[in-house]
Amino acid sequence: MEKKLLNLFHDTGIYQLEFGQFVMICVGLLLVYLAIKKGFEPLLLLPIGIGAVLVNIPGAGFMDAPVYDSVGHLVTPGGLQYYIYHGGIETGLFPLIIFMGVGAMTDFGPMLANPKTLLLGAAAQFGIFATVIGAVLLGASGIMDFTLADAAAIGIIGGADGPTAIFVASRLAPDLLGAIAVAAYSYMALVPLIQPPIMRALTTKEERSIKMVQLRVVSKKEKIVFPVVVTLLVAMFLPSAAPLLGMFCFGNLMRECGVVDRLSDTAQNALINIVTVFLGLGVGSKLSSEAFLNLETLGILSLGLIAFSIGTATGILMAKLLNRFSVDAINPLIGAAGVSAVPMAARVANKVGLEANKHNFLLMHAMGPNVAGVIGSAVAAGVMLSYVGG
């Protein structure tokens, strides 16, 4: 019995807790704090934070693999996060289901009214690839231990799209998944702080005051056919982006077709909510001290910030370029929305526009490049998966 008491004491967290675990629990709590108090993408960062706390409780076994005997019977069941991570994230199922739900929430109307804005969504992806070069340089110079796959996964933070980042990272650099997801969602939440200075630096007050012509009305039929067109183009030109964009377009088609509203409604609510809870816990399971508490994480956080900034800048610059050649005036601020971060980046463009001209409502105009950015980063993800994996 004294032995049992000793066992019980040896089982306690106090006895077993390592310093790294302690720090990671604090990191988890910080994420929870940022989610609740600062409103940092709480739908993801709250479950990720709690997931990080749980996986770092010593002896709680949230990430334990199940143990089977020689004839295949279960001896010890695995931990909750083990099943979640290997069942839903490693397989790619959860990010794809979430992307379907996001598709069912997305309105391509503003983009269809002004397809040129797709170019802004393309330009803003330069942040992704510039960051890849940054990571490659850190790797090649021996400062940090990044492979090309790691560099690509880090770059995707600049895509400003959570499920895309998680999907790519889970395939190219599972060990960095935790840090990459945290960086991606944190910077998406910080868009209102990161983007405005860059926007003001690269534009004059006159440019920010440009009023854009009202968008034409987009017919229901265009909205229905558009996701099919995207799917077929992806099938023809970039099959490696087909999982992401195929599910995204499937969700969007369910939304727009008007005949499967009960499926669309479930994809946007019950299903995406269920998967979000588990995705968060699963991503949090990768926030272990070995994977997170090292120099590479610092690199990821810095490079992610750079990626966002460059993407914002190239989006704006492309908008300025377009403005020169376009018949209808284009406010360069909407270029910044090309990074994705839907709908935050579009709102920021609107807000900065209102500062320059209080009668200038850019929100709907910015939604075009904003959703174009989602397509753009999924295309970039496809190129990466094909280039690095193939």
Added chain:
Amino acid sequence: MEKKLLNLFHDTGIYQLEFGQFVMICVGLLLVYLAIKKGFEPLLLLPIGIGAVLVNIPGAGFMDAPVYDSVGHLVTPGGLQYYIYHGGIETGLFPLIIFMGVGAMTDFGPMLANPKTLLLGAAAQFGIFATVIGAVLLGASGIMDFTLADAAAIGIIGGADGPTAIFVASRLAPDLLGAIAVAAYSYMALVPLIQPPIMRALTTKEERSIKMVQLRVVSKKEKIVFPVVVTLLVAMFLPSAAPLLGMFCFGNLMRECGVVDRLSDTAQNALINIVTVFLGLGVGSKLSSEAFLNLETLGILSLGLIAFSIGTATGILMAKLLNRFSVDAINPLIGAAGVSAVPMAARVANKVGLEANKHNFLLMHAMGPNVAGVIGSAVAAGVMLSYVGG
């Protein structure tokens, strides 16, 4: 780098696309078109169509199996449809969950008010078995390559019940699953075109004008006890039908018992919607060119149409027979509703009845044979699974 560019080009759909895949993508788009524009059972045919498009994108890997190394670690994750098909359809889980939801949506009241209508639900299943003979003849004569299992799975199209057809086909003829599911749902959508000519040919205007006595009120208690009775009879007489009918009755009991409304509500909404999306994608994954683009598919489509027609006819004929012996008059049109296709077939009976006598509302009377048809085809499915499998 030129090599990488070449790789990327070799990865494109344009380079890899085979003719069969191209045709199957078109078939998928046709299903999407029929679902959206023609309203062909869109809840199923839309996801099936998209599933067919996705699985035929060359190099997208939607049906790729996961690759593990020798110690069981995942090297390459599988594709989305691989997990869906093997997790939910091959196992039978998805059709059974959908059947539970359908049970929770079904009101047996009209059938309980007039149990004789069960005979109509029995007679209409003759379409199933006549089709089996048709398929067997095609197989025995060497025209097509059908085994007895294939013939049985094809016959079940005549059951006019989607989940039953998918459940049976996934067990008896997985390779034909795609064509069978497409045929089943397409013909269910075509019921308003297929049935009326047969109904008019087999009945006189006087028969179609027959008014039926109003149905008695069915007590709550009868509705609660009925699914339990069905389950017990199935347990006694046909255990091989127990998965289908057990889950169906479980759903119906949740609906009627009045004490688990939150479960019944979820079974009818969130749960069935989630599973429907995945079921559709999974069924679509079986629409590959090898399995679909051959003579057998033509046979399946023709036999399915015959199955529907014969079922409609035998249902009507049985109603005419019953009418001869019954005290209360029976309108033969409601016999056509015995094929299932709930509630479309009952609505068709009502509509054709109104044409003959515009004060004759048959809808509730036709709901009896309509739900009886669901039980009937599940019983037929059980016999097939026992006969062919045993």
Added chain:
Amino acid sequence: MEKKLLNLFHDTGIYQLEFGQFVMICVGLLLVYLAIKKGFEPLLLLPIGIGAVLVNIPGAGFMDAPVYDSVGHLVTPGGLQYYIYHGGIETGLFPLIIFMGVGAMTDFGPMLANPKTLLLGAAAQFGIFATVIGAVLLGASGIMDFTLADAAAIGIIGGADGPTAIFVASRLAPDLLGAIAVAAYSYMALVPLIQPPIMRALTTKEERSIKMVQLRVVSKKEKIVFPVVVTLLVAMFLPSAAPLLGMFCFGNLMRECGVVDRLSDTAQNALINIVTVFLGLGVGSKLSSEAFLNLETLGILSLGLIAFSIGTATGILMAKLLNRFSVDAINPLIGAAGVSAVPMAARVANKVGLEANKHNFLLMHAMGPNVAGVIGSAVAAGVMLSYVGG
């Protein structure tokens, strides 16, 4: 063909039904009856009852394991309950998800207003451990065949908390899971019959009439921080309770934090409902005649009743003790709510209090020990898992 007919007859339930299966089907029907007619925890006992009926249908194969050939292809798919049990219950996923949902439904306000009531939630767990001794005595004396793990799993019935009981039983005594779950939910439903006599026997009318001071208002911030505090204490002192309490607190944090209402709403509705249906079917699958129809089940049912009674008694006695030392008067009746059985036990305390003094509303006061009892039994479960498993 005669052979086939014979086969079909040999497949029927009538031919194959063993007496044990017949009795277990009746047990399942009894549970369904109790759920519907008597309102015994219908959300669980209805699916458990149906699950028991289905699994005992001879030849229906609800619990059949899937069969694979030598290269890993599926030859025969498994039964529905096989997949549910091994996928959701053996792994512990379902009880944990349900615990998360229960957390999202729980309001810790009354407990936070009066933290002393946690002691009542501790005292009432004595029923658990007294029952362990009872089971151990039966085992040691050779009357019944209980190991220490069995005894611990039986004791947890006294925790009066369904998911905790199922989680512990699935790990320590899977064979007894069916009987333990049935006993736990049945006695929870019987709380209004079991508790009042004990409450009246152990208290005077004056004690039962004691009015308690009104609870202070608890701030939103306290409610948000509390689940985090519990999680951290569990991490420090009892990691083996972390799966249960971590998920419970995660659910509660989602509820209280106010920034993830859509996740909280899904956890409380769609998700918990879906899992409840499957949990019930899975638990029902353990109600086979071999596991249930023996002397041990009688022991489990008796010991469970004793556990409830002792827990009720020790909760009341602790309340009387506290009352002696407390500045503010404590009505001993609220001690009985410490067994958990939320919110039934709190309502019973309120009702018995009203009998003694019809102006005495104890409901909110009793909610404190009531939710404390949930924490208490999860802690007890953690000790058991660590003590017996380690």
Added chain:
Amino acid sequence: MNGLLEDGLGLMVLGMGFVFLFLVILIFATGYMSRLLNHFFPEVPVVTPKSVVAVPSSEAIDPQLVAVISAAVHQHRNKKNT
């Protein structure tokens, strides 16, 4: 070949036979069940049944919906008055 046809015919005979057998038994079982239930537990002829039928959906939505609706109605009224 012939075996296949024979098997198919066997399946047809057995299948239709069983379907009819089962549904005929079900007719009798259902009728018997209804008679038993209505004899031993006659429905009390109150007006409640109607409300019982409505319970599932209305109960699920009621509390918050009614709150939202009355808020909306108020809003609507107020706007009209302004």
Added chain:
Amino acid sequence: MNGLLEDGLGLMVLGMGFVFLFLVILIFATGYMSRLLNHFFPEVPVVTPKSVVAVPSSEAIDPQLVAVISAAVHQHRNKKNT
């Protein structure tokens, strides 16, 4: 080391190239699609579009919601009158 940098540059060139290529194709495809659709299936300029937009949500909720709402409105009225 140098190989890594080269690969990174290759990824950048190919990646940005492909992103632009794809989205430019998409611009043309989208524009072409819109023109085709609006030419062959011109939107009928009726008042319906507004209701069409509202359909998805309203249709899903309609039957029971309208019942509940009218009940609520009645209740509200009655209360006011009392």
Added chain:
Amino acid sequence: MNGLLEDGLGLMVLGMGFVFLFLVILIFATGYMSRLLNHFFPEVPVVTPKSVVAVPSSEAIDPQLVAVISAAVHQHRNKKNT
């Protein structure tokens, strides 16, 4: 046999000990937490809390529901007037 009984008693002592230990610690931790929070972040006694509580459900439903409701109210009105 005796070993089993001994183990059972050990489990009881350890178990009840731990349950009490843990919940007593929790009492202190909770009390301390409440005091800290109410000292450093005193609740501002405004009327807002009520609206905060109502937000979760109403916000989720608002946009489309209000649209449907106002439509329903209009319909209702119109019907009455006719």
